[in-house]
Amino acid sequence: MAIILDHVSHAYEAGTSMQIKALDDVNLVIPDGQFIGLIGHTGSGKSTLVQHLNGLLKPTTGNIYYNGADIHDPEYNRKELRSKVGLVFQYPEHQLFEIDVFKDVCFGPKNLGLSQKEVELRAYEALKQVGIADEYFYQSPFDLSGGQKRRVAIAGVLAMKPEVLILDEPTAGLDPKGRDEILNLIAALQKERGITVILVSHSMEDVAKYVQRLIVMDKGRVMYDDAPAEVFKHYEELEKMGLSAPQVTYIMHALKKQGYPVNADLTTIEEAKNEILRVLRL
Amino acid sequence: MSIIKTDKLAFEYIRRDEEGNVEGITRAVDDVSLEIAQGDFIAILGHNGSGKSTLAKHMNAILYPTEGTIWVDGKDTTDEEYLWDIRQTAGMVFQNPDNQIIGQIVEEDVGFGPENMGVPTAEIWERVEESLKAVGMYEYRKQSPNKLSGGQKQRVSIAGVIAMHPKCIVLDEPTAMLDPVGRKEVIRAVRALNEVEGITVILITHYMEEVIHADKVFVMDDGHIEMQGTPKEIFSQVERLKELRLDVPQVTLLAYELEQSGVPMPKGILTTEELTEALNYAQGK
Amino acid sequence: MIREITLGQYYQAESVIHHMDPRTKIVGTIAFIVSLFLANNWIGYVVMAAFLAAVICISKVPFKFMVRGMKSIVLLLLITVIFNLFLTPGTPIVKIWKLTITQEGLRQAIYMGIRLIFLILGSSLMTLTTTPNNLTDGLESLLGPLKLIHVPVHEVAMMMAIALRFIPILLDETDKIMKAQIARGADFESGNLIKKAKNMIPLLVPLFISAFRRANDLAMAMEARCYRGGKNRTKMKPLKYKGRDAAAYLVLVLYLALVVATKKLL
Numbered sequence: 001m002a003i004i005l006d007h008v009s010h011a012y013e014a015g016t017s018m019q020i021k022a023l024d025d026v027n028l029v030i031p032d033g034q035f036i037g038l039i040g041h042t043g044s045g046k047s048t049l050v051q052h053l054n055g056l057l058k059p060t061t062g063n064i065y066y067n068g069a070d071i072h073d074p075e076y077n078r079k080e081l082r083s084k085v086g087l088v089f090q091y092p093e094h095q096l097f098e099i100d101v102f103k104d105v106c107f108g109p110k111n112l113g114l115s116q117k118e119v120e121l122r123a124y125e126a127l128k129q130v131g132i133a134d135e136y137f138y139q140s141p142f143d144l145s146g147g148q149k150r151r152v153a154i155a156g157v158l159a160m161k162p163e164v165l166i167l168d169e170p171t172a173g174l175d176p177k178g179r180d181e182i183l184n185l186i187a188a189l190q191k192e193r194g195i196t197v198i199l200v201s202h203s204m205e206d207v208a209k210y211v212q213r214l215i216v217m218d219k220g221r222v223m224y225d226d227a228p229a230e231v232f233k234h235y236e237e238l239e240k241m242g243l244s245a246p247q248v249t250y251i252m253h254a255l256k257k258q259g260y261p262v263n264a265d266l267t268t269i270e271e272a273k274n275e276i277l278r279v280l281r282l
Numbered sequence: 283m284s285i286i287k288t289d290k291l292a293f294e295y296i297r298r299d300e301e302g303n304v305e306g307i308t309r310a311v312d313d314v315s316l317e318i319a320q321g322d323f324i325a326i327l328g329h330n331g332s333g334k335s336t337l338a339k340h341m342n343a344i345l346y347p348t349e350g351t352i353w354v355d356g357k358d359t360t361d362e363e364y365l366w367d368i369r370q371t372a373g374m375v376f377q378n379p380d381n382q383i384i385g386q387i388v389e390e391d392v393g394f395g396p397e398n399m400g401v402p403t404a405e406i407w408e409r410v411e412e413s414l415k416a417v418g419m420y421e422y423r424k425q426s427p428n429k430l431s432g433g434q435k436q437r438v439s440i441a442g443v444i445a446m447h448p449k450c451i452v453l454d455e456p457t458a459m460l461d462p463v464g465r466k467e468v469i470r471a472v473r474a475l476n477e478v479e480g481i482t483v484i485l486i487t488h489y490m491e492e493v494i495h496a497d498k499v500f501v502m503d504d505g506h507i508e509m510q511g512t513p514k515e516i517f518s519q520v521e522r523l524k525e526l527r528l529d530v531p532q533v534t535l536l537a538y539e540l541e542q543s544g545v546p547m548p549k550g551i552l553t554t555e556e557l558t559e560a561l562n563y564a565q566g567k
Numbered sequence: 568m569i570r571e572i573t574l575g576q577y578y579q580a581e582s583v584i585h586h587m588d589p590r591t592k593i594v595g596t597i598a599f600i601v602s603l604f605l606a607n608n609w610i611g612y613v614v615m616a617a618f619l620a621a622v623i624c625i626s627k628v629p630f631k632f633m634v635r636g637m638k639s640i641v642l643l644l645l646i647t648v649i650f651n652l653f654l655t656p657g658t659p660i661v662k663i664w665k666l667t668i669t670q671e672g673l674r675q676a677i678y679m680g681i682r683l684i685f686l687i688l689g690s691s692l693m694t695l696t697t698t699p700n701n702l703t704d705g706l707e708s709l710l711g712p713l714k715l716i717h718v719p720v721h722e723v724a725m726m727m728a729i730a731l732r733f734i735p736i737l738l739d740e741t742d743k744i745m746k747a748q749i750a751r752g753a754d755f756e757s758g759n760l761i762k763k764a765k766n767m768i769p770l771l772v773p774l775f776i777s778a779f780r781r782a783n784d785l786a787m788a789m790e791a792r793c794y795r796g797g798k799n800r801t802k803m804k805p806l807k808y809k810g811r812d813a814a815a816y817l818v819l820v821l822y823l824a825l826v827v828a829t830k831k832l833l
Binding site: 095156 | 740746752768777
Binding site: 269272 | 536
């Protein structure tokens with residue numbers, strides 16, 4: 001499985017004097033099984049980018065290929081694409097509408113035209129995957145807590161059995177424990193299912209902890225596309241874009257300035273701790 | 283003199299099922315007794331569902347206690363006579379930036395509070411100008427709120443509250459829906475109000491980094507106040523905070539982990555400078 | 568991205584009409600509409616056209632914006648003209664098939680057609696030169712006397728203003744919910760009318776819930792800012808008549824007198 005973006009640009013009000021370039025010549029290859037982080041200041045184009053990956057938006061110029069096929073070819077079945085590339089929007093609990101939790105999760109697979117049995121099986125699996133206990137299945141989604149609602153909404157997309165799962169700020173509005181739970185859930189899913197996960201986030205600490213590849217966007221362009229540790233080396237440039245490095249990176253740089261012979265390009269607490277201990281023992 | 287004082291405050295509500303039958307009673311706030319001094323910057327931390335928002339809504343009489351009492355500037359909130367005085371004394375800014383802006387233009391929204399209070403037209407304009415300048419949004423006064431970022435909208439809402447000349451502002455998770463830049467803007471504005479204008483600030487949040495400059499921190503869980511103290515005192519108890527579903531700033535956690543691994547560290551490290559100093563000291567430098 | 572939807576399409580410009588008190592404009596528009604039904608000969612119509620043209624000129628709104636409002640009534644216009652043309656009894660001029668065009672019919676058709684066009688142009692002019700908020704302020708003031716018979720004028724005006732403020736936000740939310748459901752395979756395009764209506768449920772239910780949530784939040788925020796209805800409330804931008812408004816009222820009176828006078832001429 002691979003998604004290829006080839007010279008993709010997207011302009012709102014294209015051709016008019018009010019043209020805003022949301023995406024500017026984006027070239028990306030998204031292979032199977034990667035855990036990718038996508039960061040960028042508000043307005044950097046990251047939301048626009050992810051909406052292109054499942055065909056919700058069409059590029060003004062350039063092509064997008066899914067497993068080699070051009071997704072904007074008139075013959076291409078974009079509805080099927082949406083089952084392969086699952087997109088969970090920000091505050092996904094706002095899209096819940098059914099009478100009970102189970103029915104809502106069934107919505108996605110039902111739209112795919114699967115048999116009732118298959119639909120229910122998938123809904124059940126998905127709900128179990130996100131850790132919703134059986135007793136909540138037939139309750140109204142609006143009676144659940146915020147964190148539970150969010151998990152139900154994610155289950156709604158998982159039930160489509162996507163090969164690529166894109167989550168736009170899945171931890172928005174959650175408390176620290178809630179954030180940890182959702183991110184651990186996503187990381188576990190990624191590992192077990194071997195699916196590609198794209199995590200759009202504002203938290204540098206979160207992406208540093210979980211992802212293997214980090215894409216940074218600014219003004220519609222891809223500025224960096226590398227492992228997190230490499231990307232965060234450019235923390236000064238990131239700051240100019242309204243972003244930052246994880247707090248840990250700044251701590252390590254401060255220590256280095258003080259004369260400690262540490263490797264300053266670390267991004268997680270675990271790494272920082274081990275490095276400091278190593279240096280202290282010298 | 284305390285601006286806010288509570289005595290064994292409790293708030294209960296009845297949970298009903300689909301048919302309207304009583305399912306149970308939830309005590310969202312339970313036996314809370316606290317005092318907040320005028321001019322302080324107070325933070326109330328707690329996981330979602332800990333009761334912090336419910337407690338906050340008692341401070342400007344949006345909710346009334348089921349048990350116990352709360353006094354705002356010496357006035358009992360259940361006394362109807364003082365309702366509007368209390369709401370003017372304790373202003374509130376809410377979480378959703380869009381759902382608290384009424385005006386179609388920034389300056390009109392900031393003027394909403396004074397209009398409601400019957401402030402004369404000329405004075406409304408003075409207050410609007412002052413307030414917008416205090417939060418750094420004066421150049422945006424003629425703009426439509428729809429064109430503003432989340433952080434800017436929240437600052438406009440803060441201006442709208444200051445225009446009422448309150449003694450204290452309660453901010454109920456004002457940064458929960460904002461991006462990091464927006465969060466910084468709002469906290470900066472709020473700190474300036476506290477330090478420069480001397481307005482009491484009560485910040486309800488679950489972002490630990492916002493709290494390190496507070497004068498006092500309360501940590502809530504299950505409707506109770508579980509911990510209270512200075513930020514240093516609170517953040518030194520890393521394990522306890524984790525049990526309460528909360529987090530600590532990365533630097534505090536790092537210091538804690540180092541200490542667990544045998545490096546002598548003082549408790550409650552809140553900034554990089556403190557960490558560096560502590561390490562220097564541990565090295566005997 | 569929140570779209571800047573301006574209802575009635577406010578056109579930003581600096582003109583006397585734009586700066587006029589909204590009450591003057593509302594009263595003026597009503598007066599103009601009344602005049603449309605007063606005139607009954609071609610001289611009257613010339614006076615009306617001249618007045619309208621003059622006001623449009625002063626307003627500095629490009630004519631093509633004015634024409635935009637016309638697109639919606641083309642069908643109505645056509646029907647009105649045709650009905651009047653063929654169904655008015657009187658002295659026949661021409662016979663097409665079984666339908667007769669009479670002299671009276673021709674006159675009626677032209678007059679009715681013109682009336683409709685002027686009606687649309689006149690009211691468009693008001694919405695093009697007055698912001699929605701300004702209009703609600705104007706209406707609130709004009710309808711003020713109704714408070715005496717317990718009509719909740721202030722509350723209604725407040726509701727209108729809030730609705731106007733939230734329309735772009737709700738439109739944006741509709742967009743978001745639609746996209747989220749499409750990402751789950753929902754189809755809002757295909758199917759017959761009944762199917763399409765059913766397909767709207769995943770869109771309408773969340774939207775309604777969101778609207779209620781917003782209303783709840785907003786009510787709390789308003790109360791927190793000491794809102795207690797219209798009593799003892801002052802205004803930041805109170806409506807005040809200026810010299811140009813007095814002049815405008817004078818012009819209106821003269822115009823109406825002129826139109827009435829033309830009735831006597833023929």
